Amino acid sequence: MAVEAEVLKELRRLRACMPEVTGVLAASADGLVLARDMPDVEPEGLAALTAAALGIGQRMTDLAGGGGFRELLVRGAGGYIATYAAGPTAVLTLVADDRVNVGRLHLEGRRGGSRIADLLTGRFPADRPLLADRPAPAPAPAPATPRGPMLGALPIRIPPQSRREY
Template identity: 50%
Template sequence: MDNVEHEVLTEIRILRDRVRYVSGSLVSRADGLLIAHDTHGVQPEGMAALSATTLGLSERIALEAGHGRFQEALVRGSYGYVVTYAAGTYAVLTVLATAESNLGRLHLEARALADRIGSLVDAAEGAAGGWR
């Protein structure tokens, strides 16, 4: 999984370069364990656990509402955004952005990133027999 961690880290660092006002991002497993992070000023392991919780709760809400599989959740705070994206079967991408961020641009880039990360992690986990 070390190679996947390196590839994921490279991908999330590119996001910060491509989208203004992204202050950090991280990828965790669906069970809350951190895979990689590019964050400053937040505790990445704690944020990974919270991201998994957001994923689980959001999946349940989407299904209960009859809206299909979870894709993303957005939290807007006084100073910015926390956006959580499903990333394949086994991972979740969380992006932190300031209030000045262009959400359209953020979604465009982060959705594509979540797809790439999901493919990387799913392939690695499939080859390793999954996390279970």
Template identity: 40%
Template structure:
């Protein structure tokens, strides 16, 4: 197979998957994994380290920390392991609902790799594409932090900053950290 034939063969994979409409519910129809009142907690005066804007919740402030501290971060998504969108800090780009679903899928694949290879629980998984990065971290056994980055992203720097953010999110959501 020539390179041209390979590029033509993969062209079917260049189109995105069908998208859910904003606000669409999953078939399970259950409640959100994180209660809404936790997402709306006021920002504490001290601690955290995120952008503190009037009326912004502490969780949403933490989601903005990585964009503020790590060059190349385009935004963050907080998702349940079932793919539900719990919160986001995206201003443009992919639909947050799609990223939440991708985070859950990525987590599931990474978790299965860890189990199969007998290397323990998943800590993080990074997908490096031609024009950027998508990294998923476990905040708890039920909540994920996904980070979307462009091609300038320093992944090592992201990993250093994301650990403390995930810990603070776990505390704010009262869900306990990952092992």
């Protein structure tokens, strides 16, 4: 399967797992659309503006000594536009309405950006499931005798002078 199809599959996964996300776009750092799933927004214009914002974000992090660009969040009256680095040559942009949980938006956006970066660089096999798609590991078996933290691990002696009778 082509990389573009896998990137589009990731964009659709993002929209499916967060109903408040109304559009997603993967673009190159120079503003070219790689893949999109956004019905109500002109993707070419958003990709070009994302590239401009990316340049400003990179310059700001350089001047402030904040390291390389990771993400940018813009809040408008009707919602959010979040842009995440997707490797050195691409970005992921999510458009969400104002009811979105911003913490979850960041979690899914960072995860999606990382997956897209891996897809674009060939480091991530397309058939390998995401961490979130894997079954949860089996819980560890309970200890044979219930103990609190460190109880029973060390002998406890209370000196006679510190004992009090109530």
